Amino acid sequence: MTKAILQDHSPAYGLWFLVIVNSVIFIGFAFAFFKPHTGRDWRSFGAFSAFLVALFAEMYGFPLTIYVLSGWLQSRFPNVDWFSHDAGHLLEMIFGWQANPHAGPFHVLSFLFIGAGFLLISVGWKALYQGQRQHQLVTTGVYGYMRHPQYVGFILVMFGFLLQWPTLLTLTMFPVLVFMYVRLARVEERDAAAEFGSLYERYRHDVAGFVPRLSGFFSAPSRRAANDEE
Template identity: 35%
Template sequence: MDEHFGHWWAVIAWIVTFGLFLLFIPFYKKSQRKPASVYLAFVVALALEMFGVPLTMYIVSGVIGASLPEGVLCGHTLVSLIGEWGMLAGIFCYLIGIGLIVWGWRDIYKHYWSKEEGKGELVDKGLYRFIRHPQYTGFLLITLGMLLEWATLPMLVMWPMLVVLYYRLAKREEKEMELHFGDRYVACRQRTSMFLPVAAVKRLFSGKKTMPAADIKTTDPALRGHTGAGGSETRPYSETLQQEPVRFS
């Protein structure tokens, strides 16, 4: 296992490669800084201990007075259980996570970030039809893949922190979106899931393609079907969602 260490060029390459994905989020926003910092610290911790110096192994071995077996706080995490399949599982998480980050950026940049202030649209197409925060799911999958490949003590401490930070950030952003888009965002939230496509899977097995308009709770009379002359309802809420692009007022 000693051949893994002392490769400082690999440390730098790893940090730069996975750090670049932070460019796909609005990291200039104050709310993004803390989770982005923890993510980057996670990447640095893995790079240092996988390619540089196995600090966790040295510290823990010194405390207990014995060497750690490979896969326990040093080395490929699941090698003693499933061999190289653990590393392949990590690579699979990397690829899915990267895809979610880049694809999610494409959708939200096209419809929201690239627009003038006050003219951004509610993004409910592409990945956002199924989950509301695909990019955060991507970062969590990438870091989970790193744990599956080479778990160390600092990483085991930081990963739950990262989950909590992204959850709190997602909740904060959803409150902001509800203020901007009102009941249209509430309807979107009711038919999607936060990080995993749970709602979409439930609809798949139940045979429902979308949530019926009658099941969507809204408190804004302007977004419900309104009554025309003679008391007939002329614009159901579902048609309002489909026909009117959602923009800032």
């Protein structure tokens, strides 16, 4: 008895409308949280936007990474239809996740990183905006644990998307953008030190730049109380 095999003949790529729609949605989402004002803000936001466009162009438009790696992938994993949409979740495919890749461990983990990243961008901007209006150094809230939460947020979002849909282009862009954010952070620190002097130097000594210190979770409440007294 022959088995009937159901196949989905809907196109997996060449869906440029989806490239545009997803790019607009996620870039607009980030814009609503970040609200760039200065030239430095626009550079960091523009680089992040370029990363998203490159990602969605391969996710729905043209699978450059699959074409480049198709020979190696097909020889190592011959039972995978590498030009299907699901196969774009490379980590799930390579590690043998047999179920729907959208429910795979890397895909689920990616949403945690993306959500945490957007949360940091949003919370960081609100605290920074209030501080700028009052011409004060922001050291409370999320800034009591790290000095550059918004840049950390961008990095987390990009890393989350890499877990979900890694491509050669975005893997190349990621370390470049991380380096760019670190340099922008250093420039911001020089500006803050020039404006706030010893107050900022003490803050920089007490609070980590990108990765919160364990001690920071205990010292942040005392810093907040000291600021409230001032």
